[in-house]
Amino acid sequence: MKSPSPYIPLLDSGRDPSRGPSKRRRPSRVVILLLAGLLAAALLVAVALNYKGSGESAVNRPEKTVPAVARGVTEGVSAKSFAPLLGALKSNWTNKILAWQRSAYHFQPKKNWMNDPNGPVFYKGWYHFFYQYNPYGAVWGNIVWGHAVSMDLIHWRHLPIAMVPDQWYDINGVWTGSATILADGQLVMLYTGSTNESVQVQNLAYPADPSDPLLTNWIKYSGNPVLVPPPGIHYKDFRDPTTAWLTPEGKWRFTIGSKVNKIGISLVYDTEDFKSYQLLDGVLHGVPGTGMWECVDFYPVSKIQENGLDTSDNGPGVKHVLKTSLDDDRNDYYALGIYDSSTAKWTPDNPIIDVGIGLRYDYGIFYASKTFYDQNKKRRVLWGWIKETDSEDTDVRKGWSSVQAIPRTIRLDKETGSNLVLWPVEEFDKLRLKKKVFDNVEAKAGSVVPLDVGSATQLDIVVEFEVDQKALESINGTNTTYSCNANGGAAERGALGPFGLLVLTDNDQVEQTPVYFYISKDIQGNFSTFFCADHSRSSKAPDVDKAIYGSTVPVIKGEKLSMRVLVDHSVVESFGQGGRTCITSRIYPTTAVGDDARLFLFNNATDAGITASLQIWQMSSAYVQ
Ligand code: DQQ
DSSP states (O other): OOOOOSOOOSOOOSSOGGGOSOOOOOOOHHHHHHHHHTSSOOOOOOOOOOOOOOOSOOSSOOOOBOOOOOOSTTTTSOOOSOGGGTTOBOOOOOHHHHHHHSOSSSBOOSSEEEEEEEEEEEETTEEEEEEEEETTOSSSOSOEEEEEEESSSSSBEEEEEEEOSOSTTTTTOEEEEEEEEOTTSOEEEEEEEEOTTOOEEEEEEEESOTTOTTOOOEEEOTTOOSBOOOTTSOTTSOBOOOOOEEOTTSOEEEEEEEEETTEEEEEEEEESSSSSEEEOSSOSEEETTOOOEEEEEEEEEESSOSSOOOTTOOSTTEEEEEEEEETTTTEEEEEEEEEETTTTEEEESOGGGOTTTSEESOSSSOEEEEEEEETTTTEEEEEEEEOOOBOHHHHHHHTEEOEEOOOEEEEEOTTTSSSEEEEEOGGGGGGEEEEEEEEEEEEOTTEEEEOOOSOOSEEEEEEEEEEOHHHHHHSOOOSOOOOTTTTTGGGSOBTTBOEEEEEEEOTTSSSOEEEEEEEEEOTTSOEEEEEEEEOTTSOSOSSBOOOEEEEEOOOOTTOOEEEEEEEETTEEEEEEGGGTEEEEEEOOOSSSOGGGOEEEEEEOOSSOOEEEEEEEEEEOOOOBO
C-alpha cells in the first residue's frame, strides 16, 4: 500500500473528502417492520455435528483426535475449518501424497490460506483477481487482499498484496469487496473492513496510478469508512458490497447482504460519487429463515443473446439473478427474477425456489462466489472459492488451504428459461494435450469398464450417454422419491441408474469417486434425472469429507445425457447437461494418487444398459508464477 497521494480520481461530489463517513440515514421502514415483527424470536440453534467415523478399514493408523477449533465467529464471520471433521480420527499423510494434492491448473497462491474471490475485473488488457488471503498461515485470519493478473484467466502472475489491514477501519481484516468501472473508465473498489472494534463498515479504495495496467498500488480513501451499519442492523451483519450499477437517473446503486433475526436481506444504497450514500427504503429482497446473506451478487442475464450483459443493463429482454452465500450452510444459492429500478426491488420468478431455498450454482464445495462482466469478451464470468474438506491440521502441514474454481461463463439456459448454465471459460481448453476417444462403449447393467488413459490425475473428460430405450419404456414407475444424498449413493441400485464415471479410483476400486446420473420413473411414467457425486468411498483416510452431493438436472426431451468432468489432483469439477447442474469435489485418496489413479466407466443399474462415447484429454499444468 502506498500512502495517500493528492490524486483524487473520483467524481467531484462538492464534499470535503476528509469529513469522514456520511451521516447515518433514518432506518429503512422495512428493516423496522422486520425487526418489530420478530423482536420476540432470537433463538440461536446450535447444531451439534456429531461426526462418526466411516467404519471402513483405514490404511493409516489413527493417532489422535483433531482438537475442535472454530475460527472467525468472534470476528463476525463463521468458522472456516471443515466443521464435520472436528473430532475425527487423524490420518498419517505422507509428504508425497500431500504434495500430490496440490492442483495443477486451478488458481492457488504459492502457500497459505485463501478464501473469497474479490473485485474481479478486466482492466487495460489484464484480468485482475484479488482474493481473501492470510499471508501468515494456512488457516483463516489476518485477512489481506492477495492479487494476481492474467491475460486469459488460466495462466497467472502473482503480484504484491494489494491491501493490508493498516487503518482503524480495517485493522481486523480487509474483507470482501467488488470493483466498479465508472463511465470514464475510472476503477473503484468498495470493500468491507472489520474495525478495531470488529464493526463491519464499508470502505472505498482506488488505484494509486490508473495508468498502471497491473494496478499494483491502492489508495484507501481518506474519508473511510464511507458506510457504517444502519440502525436496526447488527454491527457484525453488514458486509460484502456488490459491484454498482447505473440507475436510469444516472446514480450508482449497489447492494449489501445482512440479516434481521433469521431473515436474510440485502440493503440497497445509491451514490453519485462513492463518497456519500443514500440508504433506500426497504430491501432489494429478503427471505425468511435463510440467515445472514454473505457475498450477495446481483446482475442481469439476457433472455435473447448468448453474450453476457454489463451490470447496468436492463430492459424487456433481461432477467436479473440474485445470488446469496448462506453463512448458515455455506452454499451459494441463486434465483431468477425481475428487477424494478423505480422501487429498487427484485421479485423472484418462482417464490417456491426463491434465493436461498432453491437452486444452487454448485451442489458440492463452492462458496462466496462473485461474477464480473468481462467487457473484453462480452461475457459474464463467475469465480468461486473451493475450500478444503480435510482437517485443519492437515492444511497446516501441507502449508496451504483452498483453490479457486476454474472461472465459469454464466448465462441463462435458453432451453429451460428457468435456470443458469455454468461452463469453464473457453480459454481453459488451451490446456488440453493428448486426446483419447472411446466411441460407443457398452456398459451392461451391473458392470465396470476400465478406460485406459494412463495416469488419471489431470484430465478433461466429456461423455455422452445413451440409455437402453427398451428399459426406459418397459420398467414400471414407482412412488419412491430419489435424492442423491438421502439414498445409498452410487451403491444404491435402481432400474435406470446410477451410471457414470469412477474418477480418482485405484486399480481394485477400493478408493473410488463415482460421478453419475440416476434416472427415476414415477407411476405416471414421468422421468426425473439426478446428477450426483459420491465421496463415501473416495478415501480410506478417516479425516476427510465423505458426503454425497448432487441434485436434479433438467433434461429436455430428445437430449442425450452428458457430463464434463475436470480432474485436477484433489479437485474435481463436474458439469451435468452442459452445466445446468454442477458439483465441485475435494477428494483426498490415499492410494488412487499419481500414476496409480485410474478412470472407469460404471453402470450400477439393475435393468438398463448404457452406451457411452467419451473424449478424454490429458491436461497440461497452468503457468502460475
Ligand atoms: N469472508 C469474508 C467476509 C465474507 C466471508 C471474510 C465469506 O467478508 O462475508 O474473510 O466467506
